[in-house]
Amino acid sequence: MADDRTILAKAETLIEALPYFQRYKGRTFVVKYGGHAMGDPKAAREFAEDVVLLKAVGINPVVVHGGGPQIGAMLKRLGVESSFVDGLRVTDKATADIAEMVLSGAINKELVGWIAAAGGKAIGISGKDGGLVTATKVERTTKDPDSNIERVVDLGFVGEPSEVDTTILDTVSAAGMIPVVAPIGAGADGHTYNINADTMAGAIAAALGAARLFLLTDVKGVLDKSGALLTDLDPAAIKQLRDDGTISGGMIPKLETCIHAVESGCDAAVVLDGRVPHAMLLEFFTSRGAGTLIRKA
Ligand SMILES: Nc1ncnc2c1ncn2[C@@H]1O[C@H](COP(=O)(O)OP(=O)(O)O)[C@@H](O)[C@H]1O
Ligand SMILES: CC(=O)N[C@@H](CCC(=O)OP(=O)(O)O)C(=O)O
Numbered sequence: 001m002a003d004d005r006t007i008l009a010k011a012e013t014l015i016e017a018l019p020y021f022q023r024y025k026g027r028t029f030v031v032k033y034g035g036h037a038m039g040d041p042k043a044a045r046e047f048a049e050d051v052v053l054l055k056a057v058g059i060n061p062v063v064v065h066g067g068g069p070q071i072g073a074m075l076k077r078l079g080v081e082s083s084f085v086d087g088l089r090v091t092d093k094a095t096a097d098i099a100e101m102v103l104s105g106a107i108n109k110e111l112v113g114w115i116a117a118a119g120g121k122a123i124g125i126s127g128k129d130g131g132l133v134t135a136t137k138v139e140r141t142t143k144d145p146d147s148n149i150e151r152v153v154d155l156g157f158v159g160e161p162s163e164v165d166t167t168i169l170d171t172v173s174a175a176g177m178i179p180v181v182a183p184i185g186a187g188a189d190g191h192t193y194n195i196n197a198d199t200m201a202g203a204i205a206a207a208l209g210a211a212r213l214f215l216l217t218d219v220k221g222v223l224d225k226s227g228a229l230l231t232d233l234d235p236a237a238i239k240q241l242r243d244d245g246t247i248s249g250g251m252i253p254k255l256e257t258c259i260h261a262v263e264s265g266c267d268a269a270v271v272l273d274g275r276v277p278h279a280m281l282l283e284f285f286t287s288r289g290a291g292t293l294i295r296k297a
Contacts, residue, residue, distance in 0.1 A: 017285030025058035027211040028173070029284075030266070032201035033111070035066040036218035037274025044114055047216070050280050051178060052120035059211075060173040063115075063122070063180045064204060066197035067107040068250070071099050085140055087250040088158050091194040096157040099194045100126070103182040111180050122178040127161070127185035127200065128192075130168030135159030135185030135193035159185050159193025161203035169208065198250075202257030206264035212284065213261045215254055216274030221292035222247065222255065234297040235259045258294040269294040 031051065038044055054061045068089070075082045075098055083090050091099065108124040115122035127133030138158045141150045172179040183200035185193045198215060205213035222230045225246055233241075238255045241247045247255060258269035272279050272291025283290045 013281070013285070017281070020285045021057040021059070024211050026060070028060045028062060028205075028208045029054060029212045029214065030062045030064060030201050030205035030208065030210045031214045031280065032197055032216060033063060033065045033274060034197065034215070034217045035068040035070055035107075037216045038065075038067070038107070039069075039218075040275055043275050043277065045118070046277050047274060047280075048111070048114035048118040048120070050278055051115060052118040053281065055120055055176075055178055061178055062169055062173070062204060062208065062210075063111065063178060064183060064197055064201035065103070065107055065111055065180065066183065067103050068197075070107060071102045074098055074102050084249075085142065085153050085155060087253045088138065088140070088155055088196055089194065091156040091158050093157065096192050096194050100182075100184050100192055104184055108180060108182045115178055115180065120178055121176065122180045123172050124180045124182070125168065125172075126182040127195065130171075131165045132168050132181070133161045133185040133195070133200065133203065134163040134165075135187045135195060136162040137187065137193070157191055157193050159187060159195050160199055161185060161195065164203050164207035166204070166207050169204070196253045196257075198254045198257040199260075202261040202266075202269075205261045205266040205269070209265045210261075211267045213258065213266050213269040214280050214283070215258070215269065215271045216279065217250075217254070217271060218273065218275060219271075220273050220290070221271045222251065230292050233258075233292055233294050235263065235294075236297060238294070255294070262294055262296045267295075 051061045080094055104126045112122040112124040138155055138160050140153045142153050143150050169179050183195040183197040185195050187193050220229050224230055261269050270291050270293050272283055
């Protein structure tokens with residue numbers, strides 16, 4: 001009986017979703033799967049099923065993954081200290097090597113495996129492959145809280161995408177496969193750069209003119225100071241949240257990414273809880289929206 005109800009619920013969801021499938025056929029969804037959201041194997045399986053379902057109905061999913069907590073755990077095991085500035089990991093050469101190993105090696109291939117287990121075909125790459133992303137060193141300044149003086153902070157090999165060549169993504173998608181991208185890029189200077197996964201996903205979503213950028217994380221969405229979900233935001237509202245300290249840590253690059261994406265060619269971005277079963281499908285294909293939707297004003 002419980003099974004019958006589950007099947008019925010799934011059928012009802014699919015019927016509700018049909019017009020959306022038709023409207024977005026042939027469009028691209030960029031899905032960023034965060035390291036925090038990856039913790040639960042059941043949610044990971046369901047995430048892979050959702051990605052395969054999108055592909056099956058004619059939408060082109062492009063997965064960009066994170067792995068911050070997993071890099072942190074490996075650095076700890078190897079006795080390498082790590083620190084963050086505005087949600088970005090300060091990355092010396094040893095840290096860049098370890099980040100590449102964890103992201104392009106372990107996590108990327110694990111995701112490819114989940115998608116295969118869900119019946120899809122995925123190709124795991126990083127920003128280095130096919131010249132997908134050329135990275136430029138990130139420049140950051142911080143204000144000393146006592147003196148109010150701005151000073152430059154050297155984040156080492158932290159990069160941001162300065163050029164995105166989507167040829168490899170178009171080729172993989174056209175061949176019926178799902179690209180899975182690790183947030184590592186090569187600089188024109190020949191160095192390997194560690195790129196925040198949200199930033200990477202946003203740059204790719206903008207370059208592809210994606211219909212949606214989904215950022216799957218471990219919170220319901222963007223929360224206000226009382227912990228309530230903010231369902232709709234635009235760039236001006238986000239600036240206000242940053243200025244008044246409502247958002248901090250990893251949420252800062254996440255929302256900077258959303259602003260960049262929606263101002264540079266992506267229709268809309270959504271921050272949502274990747275631990276909720278089938279969060280992405282529920283958000284997009286049913287009237288029961290979840291998470292925070294970010295659009296251009
Ligand atoms: N206003 C806010 N609303 C929701 N989360 C916030 C907010 N400000 C800071 N955060 C933090 O941002 C985190 C999500 O960013 P991050 O840790 O980088 O996730 P991920 O690894 O999924 O990219 C949340 O777990 C939360 O601790
Ligand atoms: C420069 C920088 O901070 N890079 C990130 C890359 C991984 C990432 O962004 O993972 P999540 O999405 O899981 O946080 C890092 O080293 O943690």
